[in-house]
Amino acid sequence: MLKEHLQTFSQQPTPFYVYDLPLLRQTLDLAQAEAAKYDYHVHYALKANANAPILAEVLERGFGADCVSGNEVRRALEAGFAADQIVFAGVGKADAEINFALNANIFCFNSESVQELEVIQELASAKGKVAQIALRINPNVDAYTHKHITTGLEENKFGINLWELEELVPRFAEWPNLKLIGLHFHIGSQITDLRAFENLCVRVNEIQRWFEERGLTFSHLNVGGGLGVDYHTPEANPIADFTAYFGIFHQLLEKRPGQVVHFELGRALVAPSGNLISKVLYLKHGQKTNFVILDAGMTELMRPALYQAYHKIENLTSDLPAMTYDVVGPICESTDCFSKDVELPETKRGDLVAIRTAGAYGEVMVSEYNLRDRVKAIYLS
Numbered sequence: 001m002l003k004e005h006l007q008t009f010s011q012q013p014t015p016f017y018v019y020d021l022p023l024l025r026q027t028l029d030l031a032q033a034e035a036a037k038y039d040y041h042v043h044y045a046l047k048a049n050a051n052a053p054i055l056a057e058v059l060e061r062g063f064g065a066d067c068v069s070g071n072e073v074r075r076a077l078e079a080g081f082a083a084d085q086i087v088f089a090g091v092g093k094a095d096a097e098i099n100f101a102l103n104a105n106i107f108c109f110n111s112e113s114v115q116e117l118e119v120i121q122e123l124a125s126a127k128g129k130v131a132q133i134a135l136r137i138n139p140n141v142d143a144y145t146h147k148h149i150t151t152g153l154e155e156n157k158f159g160i161n162l163w164e165l166e167e168l169v170p171r172f173a174e175w176p177n178l179k180l181i182g183l184h185f186h187i188g189s190q191i192t193d194l195r196a197f198e199n200l201c202v203r204v205n206e207i208q209r210w211f212e213e214r215g216l217t218f219s220h221l222n223v224g225g226g227l228g229v230d231y232h233t234p235e236a237n238p239i240a241d242f243t244a245y246f247g248i249f250h251q252l253l254e255k256r257p258g259q260v261v262h263f264e265l266g267r268a269l270v271a272p273s274g275n276l277i278s279k280v281l282y283l284k285h286g287q288k289t290n291f292v293i294l295d296a297g298m299t300e301l302m303r304p305a306l307y308q309a310y311h312k313i314e315n316l317t318s319d320l321p322a323m324t325y326d327v328v329g330p331i332c333e334s335t336d337c338f339s340k341d342v343e344l345p346e347t348k349r350g351d352l353v354a355i356r357t358a359g360a361y362g363e364v365m366v367s368e369y370n371l372r373d374r375v376k377a378i379y380l381s
């Protein structure tokens with residue numbers, strides 16, 4: 001399917017990201033329809049991809065915005081998200097970022113520590129405002145995902161630990177400028193073993209009951225994001241199982257009357273529609289390994305170097321019989337390798353390759369290392 005656009009691609013300077021907006025729309029519509037079955041509300045996690053044309057599609061479908069920095073809050077506002085549709089999470093919110101979000105009157109701070117609550121109280125009080133708070137609780141649930149993207153275990157830095165809650169609850173009486181309205185959880189990303197979400201539901205139910213026994217109720221529960229995609233089958237549509245995902249929460253999460261359940265999906269919404277297109281610079285034939293050297297590297301797509309992540313690679317130009325290659329980038333690092341032992345049609349200098357399923361955590365994570373130019377993006381409409 002990408003091959004249909006070879007003519008367009010060959011006129012662009014490489015490397016570049018290409019986003020398939022019709023596919024993005026289909027994915028967003030499907031997620032929205034599945035969530036709507038249960039009146040669930042999705043906040044899109046901007047950290048996955050914050051490009052304006054992507055945000056415009058997200059906004060059009062009525063999703064809210066999940067932000068993890070002052071600049072993400074600013075970007076969401078600029079994109080047109082209403083302030084009361086914006087949540088702000090993150091373990092290290094700086095005072096200036098909190099002040100910015102307070103001034104903007106965002107919906108809720110997902111607060112990750114007792115000290116952060118003290119700071120929000122102080123800053124909100126100075127402005128004569130009341131900040132709405134959801135407590136991000138570390139539920140100590142295993143997400144069965146790569147260790148670098150698991151977040152809900154006791155040893156991770158995220159959230160308030162269960163054993164801290166008993167002391168924390170009475171302190172809200174000292175904090176007139178904080179209004180506790182929700183509970184927030186997020187156990188990790190690229191979760192493909194959906195039992196992790198079943199375990200999360202069981203834990204959230206217990207934690208909610210624990211609070212209720214102490215007289216505290218919540219207008220919303222935020223169960224985070226994390227739904228994984230199948231990086232091995234970019235051509236499948238959908239490549240994330242929204243039906244099963246929302247179905248688990250519907251079946252297992254205890255929702256109180258009038259309570260709203262929030263989700264914060266990033267990857268599953270935008271990964272499928274993005275691809276990194278790169279040109280083959282050189283071929284190098286070693287005794288054991290044939291290398292394809294691309295003009296894109298870890299600076300344009302860091303996931304393989306950082307998490308040993310798999311992205312399917314396709315040669316869009318060649319139809320020759322297959323050979324086995326290591327596909328690498330130009331950066332002066334041995335980890336600058338997209339994939340080892342890949343079967344590709346025999347590849348030549350100048351061929352265009354697509355690195356698939358790169359719409360999430362791709363372009364947002366670019367680096368200038370080696371003083372690389374910032375990668376460009378084009379959009380198929």
Ligand code: LLP
Binds near residue numbers: 149186227267307
């Ligand atoms: N909510 C919170 C609090 C999060 O920390 C994250 C992701 C999300 C929502 C969205 O999760 P998603 O639906 O996208 O899984 N750079 C890594 C992924 C880091 C995810 C960080 N948090 C990667 O490339 O795999």
